[in-house]
Amino acid sequence: MQRSLQPGPAGLNVTTAQPRPTAGALWRGLVEQIPAVTYLADFDRSATLRYVSPQIEDLLGYPPEAFLADPALWYACVHPEDVDRVRAEELRTFEAVLPFDCEFRMRHRDGHELTVWERDAIIRDASGRPTHTQGVLIDVTNVRRMRDELDAERRSAARYLEVAGTAILVLDRAGRVELLNRAGYELVGRPEGSLDGGDWYSAVHAPEDEPELRRWFTTAIADGRVPSLSESRVQRPDGELRTVSWTNRLMRDEHGEVTGFVASGSDVTERRAAAAQITHLANHDAVTGLPNRRLFNEHLGLALARARRAGRAVALLYLDLDDFKLVNDSLGHTAGDRLLVKVARRLRVRSRDADLLARHGGDEFLVLLSDLDPATAAEDAEQAAHGLLGALAAPFVVSGAEFHVGASIGISLWPADAGEAEALLRHADAAMYQAKRAGRNEVRTFDPDRSAPLERLSLTTRLRHAIAEEQLVLHWQPIVDPVTGALQALEALVRWHDPVRGLVMPADFVPFAEETGIIDRLGALVLQLVARQRARWQQADGFEPTVHVNVSPRELRNPAFADRLSRTLTAHGVDPATIVIEITESAAMQDPARVGPLLHALAATGVQIAIDDFGAGHSSLSRLVNLPVHVLKIDRSFLAKVPADPASAAVLQAVVGLAGALEMRAVAEGVETRAQREELVRLGCPLAQGFLLGRPGPAVAMRAHLQRAAS
Template identity: 45%
Template sequence: MVATTQPDTFRVLVVDDAKGIHEDITKILRPPAARNAELEELEEAVLGAARRELTRARFRIDSAFRGEEGIARVQRALDEGDPYALAFVDVLMPPGIDGIETLAHIFRLDPHVHAVVCTAHTDHTWDEIAQRLGQTDRMIVLRKPFDSIEVLQVAHTLAYKWALARQTEQQLAELERKVLERTQHLEAANAQLRREVQSREKAESDLRHLAMHDVLTGMPNRILFRERLERAILRARRHQKPFAVMLLDLDNFKDVNDVHGHAAGDELLRETARRLLGCIRACDTVARLGGDEFVLLLEDLTHPRDAVLVAERVLESCSAAMDVGGHRVRTPPSIGVATYPTDGADADTLLKSADLAMYEAKRAGRATYRLYSDNMRLSTVQKLELRERLERALAHDEFRLWFQPLIDLGTGNIVGMEALLRWEDPVLGLIPPMHFVPAAETFGLMMPIGHWVLRAACRQLAAWDAAGLPRLSMAVNVSPHQLRDDAFPDQVQRALCESGLDPTRLELEVTESAAMEDIERAAARLARLSNLGVRVVIDDFGSGYSSLVRLKELPIDALKIDRMFVKHIVEDRRDAAIVTAIVAMAHSLGLQVVAEGVETEDQLELLRKMPWQHPFRPACQRAQGFLFGRPSPAPIVAGLVQERANGSPVSARSNAPRDRNTPSTAPEAASHG
């Protein structure tokens, strides 16, 4: 029965450095023309009546004379899908690896192959060989010289053992396949039955889930979170245990949405939800309230300060970069934490306290967390009042533009103006930008305020043209928020069309740090502006950390040297050297140079005498500073322009009023951005 299911031809590999051994084994294993009587008697003695049911196996014999060659043949046989059943391997085969190391490699390649270790040396005991190769029932040691019947018996025994093992393995695999197939049929039938039974329940469950969960993230929504918060309050009262409410939103989320699109924003929210779930226990709740705002409910706290550990985990997890829409973005959270019952005994008060703490985290610089304290309520109320006042100022036209002249150092004439933002509050009077611009940026109001500045500056320049003033340029500061806005070039084009200005007379000043924040996108925005004919100026040059290699990628027209270098240019040779280097670099790039913060005649004289290859033009073409005129309202600077046109000295100081609380050394170009 066994003989009918096993192969009668087996592959055999002989690895020996002696050619005679190969010939001997081949003669022994190849079937003779006639049956050998001695072999028949041996088979009958060993196998009895079963001998007649067996047929003598056939062997296909391959030879290898070195261990490395034998290893290669085993690998090739496996690749061909025709593995060896048996390998005769000599122990000593100089100069290559010995037979035991050869067998170690062969066993690693083919764990099923059986082996006969052939040795003529009495010092190779079974224990020594087994110690090197490990205990195995697939190996027999055969001493040289060996008897042909012994070789034939070993070959048949190991070959049929190899075949039986393969057959058993195949039968087991087939049995497992059939069991798996029948199991799958049974599971499919059961699954169909379960689907039919659960169909109505699922429909009802889906409706309940949609009503209580956020569609985008699958998290509990505001309704479900409120229910769980109310139940948490009841449990906390009963068991006298604190819990915490943690409110957070993502800094810069709007920028991701605006720059990369809403699909990227949705992907970011889903990834944030997954990270938040990884920061809490099974008994806690994470919910999405809407937009980029999430809330965590942390129950059964041992101590209210335990919430700090969770806040730190959330901050670390959500601050890590995310791959969104093929872009690497970071949107760290601002987190506010309120605990029951210290910061509120009801749901509304707890949520309000957490909200105040979150805004305090934003005010502290974002990407951090804050625990609620009573003094936050007062500071937050003040902040909300400031926001309302700024929104009212924008709606009621309380913002004003003041202007500071730009001087051509070659002619001494006023050739341009920089528009500077002021806020004329009905109660507090004139407020300089340093006192409200940071808050406007936090509140997200710089976009509409910057648009107002742009339109007002263009209208004022057109009005001066109509009044007959000499031809001037107008410099307007651009905030980082505007530079990141895809619609900003269109806003500039509309402002030019409304005022009828020649685009070449409008100069847009972008800070060095804003331009280098995302240089590829900044270059694209500035290229669109340059294509309109607008001049682009890098403001505060030298105050950032820009690469000169990257700087040349920007489509810019001029560099404005930061005032900190001009301030000490007379007494500090290093500052003078820096300014000289900036001027030389700018000219090599074909850029105009403007020096800001010029306050003394000595500074002016040094800038005028700065060496340059052109003998009739100054190296630094333009200058700006208190020496030529303070920031002033439009009527005053219009009179100053007319005076300069009539030949007044270039260094005459303006008598314009100072900003309230602004010292004489304050920067004259305090921009709105």
């Protein structure tokens, strides 16, 4: 619109001077002192200005007279981008007979911009017809700047709330939602804004959780104290429950009064589930899902404590499967695991609800019978044990094959047989071996008078302890050239240095380790000892002998064996080419489809492979040709009859020739007489070992052999 300056109306004339101040002059003096521009304009479409106060010059740099001389000056001072908006607003208020109220930008004479706020009031005549408008123009530049800064901070805070990865929740004192950011709405699975003003606890919590959570909130608000951390479940519309970890704070006003509650929350559902799964795995067997030895020991300790207080008895049943090794050997570990699952299922069905069934390891299970009457505890335990044997009586079908798997069960009673948990377990283990020696599929209660010392101390427990404490030691037997006696290799032979029995030969504990599943741990320790000694010879004396080490068929069937062997040798800096892995003929030949790939994987690590006890089984020449074998160790039964038995000598000569034809090295075992050695020389056997050529001994006893070989 157009604004122009005219002489003011009566009482507001700009140029008239009065000898005495009139009321109008007094009013003008007043308005010209306030920090705002005042004006008077006609109420017409052009809003013709009748008066503008001198403050206009401070505001825009032009005196009031300039606007009288140039009516267009007013809009020239309005910011070009705001002119249309201001004109439209003036026209709208004129046509609607409404006061003008607008904030817009203007330009000072020197070019700088400012923000002003203009507001007027409509003056009417006696009949109520609008005649004039009176208004003020105020510089609000600083106010606007502060408001913009606050808005920017508010928008920044809002953006943070929206992009925050955690839910942000603000509640008033009544628990109504004042703010929930986007992440919060995503967490509870509801549309944004749908919970604003609503009750938080009834809206998002499961009905069974709501009363307790509401009491928690009400108490926190009333007491002015809230835990900094808490957890709760929120329920999504589809019924899914999510666990949320909250960080909480109370909001207070300037007087310290609680005005509300603010919390940030993170969805920890998967984390809690993972933690629960880890806890479960730590306490349960991965194959059968039964409690493991760790959890069993905890329950055993608690059961004994309760029994002491109540004067009751406890029974421990130690169950070991009979002939389980046949399943593993014929069908492999996967089938063996499936059988264990079926066994566990049957045992669980026959156990009482109050009993605890656990897997002890390998094919061993433990059953804890608690809260027994001391007078009938033995009878109750035997009845339970026979019930478990009955559960195993029916055959099992695994991988299409039918197996009858029985069990030997040993029973130990508290307090009759033992005063504490460890002794109870040892005695149950010893009783189980009594059952095995009685013919298997039997039940025996611990009898100290019939238990051999080794049984009383529990062979299983003691052998595990021997492995953990490295009570196993290696003796070494030379493998030599039968012609010269020169050392060609050393075979590592394991011994158990038992504190009770002294030096125990492998025949007394290796088969037991294979039967109970301890062989993997025992074999891993033997490999460590072999690699350690081989590295020590090389680093200390420069000796680099080829070393033979025996591997159990169960170890060989472990898919991780080749990798474990490679890592062990690498860790000790041992060249794999100096290591010869010996496996029995029966283990190598009985299942070529499965064993063949395992041997090839083993050969890929760089080690050599030897077939031990060759000739004792029924080897197929075609199978032997297809296997990565480097050494044939001839079974000692052939050499035992040489030279008296021509047939044995002929077989021996044939095997030596076969090895040479296949580019393998033949080793004759069991050389005990000069005649046997001479026969081997005659037959051209390149390698031999036996008591005549060198007895097994500790590493220090091999030093002379190694020095001669190195010279």
